[in-house]
Structures are given as structure tokens and as C-alpha cells.
Amino acid sequence: MLDTLLQNFNLQNFDIQGVIIRVFVICISLSFHEMAHAWRANKLGDDTAFRAGRLSMNPLVHLDPMGTLMMIFARVGWAKPVPINPVLFTRAKTMKRGIVEVSLAGPISNILLAIVSYIIYQTLNVIQIAVFKTNITVNPVINVLELLFSAMYISNIFLALFNLLPVPPLDGFKIFGSLLPNHLYYKLMDMERYIGIAFLLIVVFAGGIFGTILNFIATPVRFVIETPLNFVFDLILKLV
Numbered sequence: 001m002l003d004t005l006l007q008n009f010n011l012q013n014f015d016i017q018g019v020i021i022r023v024f025v026i027c028i029s030l031s032f033h034e035m036a037h038a039w040r041a042n043k044l045g046d047d048t049a050f051r052a053g054r055l056s057m058n059p060l061v062h063l064d065p066m067g068t069l070m071m072i073f074a075r076v077g078w079a080k081p082v083p084i085n086p087v088l089f090t091r092a093k094t095m096k097r098g099i100v101e102v103s104l105a106g107p108i109s110n111i112l113l114a115i116v117s118y119i120i121y122q123t124l125n126v127i128q129i130a131v132f133k134t135n136i137t138v139n140p141v142i143n144v145l146e147l148l149f150s151a152m153y154i155s156n157i158f159l160a161l162f163n164l165l166p167v168p169p170l171d172g173f174k175i176f177g178s179l180l181p182n183h184l185y186y187k188l189m190d191m192e193r194y195i196g197i198a199f200l201l202i203v204v205f206a207g208g209i210f211g212t213i214l215n216f217i218a219t220p221v222r223f224v225i226e227t228p229l230n231f232v233f234d235l236i237l238k239l240v
Contacts, residue, residue, distance in 0.1 A: 017144070025151045026068060027059040029110060029159055030079040034062040036109035037082040040102045045090035049082045070203070081169065096178045103174040107160040114156035115225055121149040122233045130240045157218050157225075162210075167199050168192040 035057055038049035053061050067078035084102055092098030128142050166176035169192055177185045188195070203210060 017147075021144075021148050021151055024148070025155050027063065028057075029113065029152065029156050030068070031057045031059045031062045032109050032113055033106040033159060033163070034079050034082050036105040037084075037102055040105035041082065041084045041089075041098075044088075044092045044098050044101065046085050046088035046098075048085045048088065052083055054082050078170075100175050100178045103171040106171050107163050110156040110160035110163075111221075114153050114160070115229075117149045117152035117156065118225060118229060121146055121153060122229060124149070126233060126236055126240065129237060154218075157221055158214050161214050161217050161221070168195050 035055060038054040038056075041048065042050045042055060049055060056062075062079045064078060064080045067080075070078070082102075084099075086095040086098055089095055089098030092101065124142055124146050128139060131139075163170050164172040164175070166172040168188065173188075173192075177188065180188070
């Protein structure tokens with residue numbers, strides 16, 4: 001049922017409900033992602049992002065116009081980078097370790113949000129089966145909520161996986177870079193802007209390839225999340 005909902009959730013038809021849901025999901029997902037970066041940096045002793053107002057769920061302080069449009073229409077995008085100063089990581093073992101922890105905070109937050117969204121989606125499913133005695137959505141309110149949380153679930157998995165790609169300026173590059181020798185890492189950092197532009201062009205003009213890759217990677221991630229939760233909710237359904 002989840003995959004059927006997601007197939008119907010298609011912006012190619014430009015239905016206003018789908019657009020509103022997509023924009024809402026993007027605002028929540030990207031804001032939560034960036035706030036997680038700011039939160040972890042602040043925990044490590046760097047209050048740069050906090051002073052910049054980035055320790056917030058307010059989408060206006062996080063969203064990048066181009067990145068948001070890309071997220072809406074290409075399903076991959078970005079927000080404004082959270083400013084950090086690794087020198088201030090007084091509670092990290094090393095600066096590199098601090099950068100890795102801050103970088104991981106964003107994707108981890110999206111995985112957590114995906115899990116919560118799937119739990120809510122399945123709870124709504126149980127409610128409709130218990131109340132309406134059918135696994136086909138007949139209540140318009142439940143229908144909208146299921147669309148919302150199924151979109152929130154899938155979008156956050158994709159956002160986490162996309163950001164873990166080892167390409168600058170994504171979080172995955174900062175994590176991957178921590179494993180490289182310093183001289184190689186700093187060489188790549190010098191080329192970050194050019195690699196980032198090339199990567200953006202690839203995403204814009206070959207978005208289908210990224211969609212295929214992310215779908216492939218997302219399959220085992222979805223399996224790990226959905227299998228235990230489906231088992232629990234199947235038991236609940238048997239009880240109700």
C-alpha cells in the first residue's frame with residue numbers, strides 16, 4: 001500500500017495537494033537535517049551555528065532557493081551549509097572527529113525522522129483497518145495524512161543517502177575526507193567548489209541516474225526499517 005501511495009504522489013500532474021505536501025515535507029526534512037548539524041556542533045563546543053540562528057526548525061533560516069526547487073522537482077537538493085569552526089570543538093577528541101560527528105548528525109536525523117514517519121503511517125493504517133474494516137483508505141483526512149507521512153518517510157531516506165555520497169560539498173565527503181591523509185584531503189578541499197559545480201550539473205542533467213542509484217541503495221535500508229515495524233504492526237492488527 002505504501003508503494004501505491006507513493007506512485008500516486010506524482011508532481012508531474014501538478015496537483016495542488018501533492019505540491020503542498022512536497023513543500024511541507026521538504027521544509028521539515030531539510031530544517032531538521034540542518035538543525036541537527038548545528039545541535040551537534042554546539043554540543044562539541046562550537047556555537048557558531050547557534051549564534052547564526054541555525055539551531056532552529058524555522059525553514060527560512062535553512063532553505064536555499066535553488067536547492068529547494070531541486071528538491072521539489074528533481075527529488076534531490078540541499079539547504080544552506082551550517083557554519084562551523086572546528087577550532088572551537090573543545091569537546092571533540094580531534095578536529096577531524098568533530099567534523100565527522102557534525103556531518104553524521106544530519107543524515108542520522110533524517111533516518112530517525114523516516115522511522116518516526118513510518119511508525120505514524122502504520123499507526124494510521126491500523127486505525128483505518130480497525131475503524132473502517134478495510135486496508136483501502138476511505139477517509140479523506142487519513143488519506144492526506146498517509147500521503148504526508150509516506151512522503152516524509154521516503155524523502156528522508158533519500159535525503160540521508162544522498163548526503164552520504166562522498167562528493168563535496170555533501171556530508172559524505174567530510175566523513176570520507178576524515179579517512180584521507182591531510183595533504184590529499186586539503187587538495188580536494190581546494191577543488192571543492194569546482195567538483196561541487198560539476199556534481200550539480202550532473203544532478204540537474206542526469207537526475208534519473210541518481211534516482212536509480214538511490215533507489216537501489218534505499219531498498220536494503222527500507223527492508224531494515226520496515227521488516228521489524230511491519231511485524232509489530234501485524235501483531236497489533238491481529239489483536240484489534
